[in-house]
């Protein structure tokens with residue numbers, strides 16, 4: 163609860179839509195850069211750890227919530243707090259998001275947060291999902307997803323919010339918005355985020371069929387930007403980051419805002435209604451039944 167209270171306070175202070183402005187980090191004299199004797203810092207919470215290299219201004223966020231980095235309320239809360247801290251540190255210009263777990267980037271939203279829960283819990287959970295999306299999609303930092311494992315549904319959404327996606331070329335990994343396979347529906351802002359990346363028609367078909375793509379297929383439709391062997395993932399992410407950071411920050415940030423603001427505005431203007439929609443949808447008996455069947459299928463597949 164303390165974490166959630168901390169997050170609420172931080173969010174109230176910073177707002178969600180940090181627009182690039184004359185006070186953006188570009189060109190600022192940065193106290194932490196000047197004063198820091200230590201070039202690297204590390205912060206760790208139970209589900210996230212962050213390595214920040216002050217010499218490059220790039221942080222690497224490692225998701226480390228076994229077994230599958232599912233996006234539970236606690237995970238999302240820690241994630242948003244870490245993100246907010248980096249966003250407020252003007253010496254941090256870039257963020258690489260990756261997983262510390264083998265085989266899985268993120269299994270998406272934690273199904274157990276949506277199954278058998280009260281409407282109030284579901285509402286609190288959904289607000290945290292919205293917040294993660296808003297913070298990432300409107301971040302002033304350059305964001306790179308280093309996708310080192312499967313990344314279905316909410317995991318795919320998290321990747322899609324980044325500026326650039328690099329995935330390990332392993333055909334056993336998959337990525338996509340597979341919600342319909344669970345008997346649920348990707349909300350409009352998941353759909354918008356994917357359509358902004360791969361276009362309307364591909365999104366329509368992908369969402370309707372709940373498609374999960376191999377890395378090679380994902381590259382072909384533009385769902386990821388690059389595929390690389392596992393051992394080259396982080397060096398490629400660093401190279402991509404350097405390329406994006408070489409662009410004048412104010413120009414890059416204004417361009418990002420110009421491209422993403424209509425989508426962000428649409429979501430923020432419907433935020434409350436979206437929570438109500440989610441709660442009334444997910445608590446329906448038929449939807450709860452679909453989630454139960456899906457959870458059983460996951461367990462059977464394992465056995």
Ligand SMILES: CCCCC/C=C\C/C=C\CCC/C=C/C(=O)SCCNC(=O)CCNC(=O)[C@H](O)C(C)(C)COP(=O)(O)OP(=O)(O)OC[C@H]1O[C@@H](n2cnc3c(N)ncnc32)[C@H](O)[C@@H]1OP(=O)(O)O
Pocket residue numbers: 229230232265266268269270271272273274312314315316317340341344346347348349439440443444457460461464
């Ligand atoms: C017009 C009206 C519209 C209204 C619309 C309004 C609102 C919208 C409504 C709803 C929107 C919801 C959006 C939902 C988004 C999501 O992200 S849903 C989650 C989707 N995720 C998945 O389908 C992934 C499922 N998992 C897997 O496929 C695999 O686990 C894997 C990620 C590929 C990893 O495989 P593997 O390494 O083999 O691990 P296991 O399968 O053995 O799993 C280990 C344990 O983890 C549990 N688990 C897996 N995924 C999840 C998850 N997402 N949540 C919770 N738990 C998960 C799995 O059951 C195993 O548990 P046990 O060890 O057996 O206890």
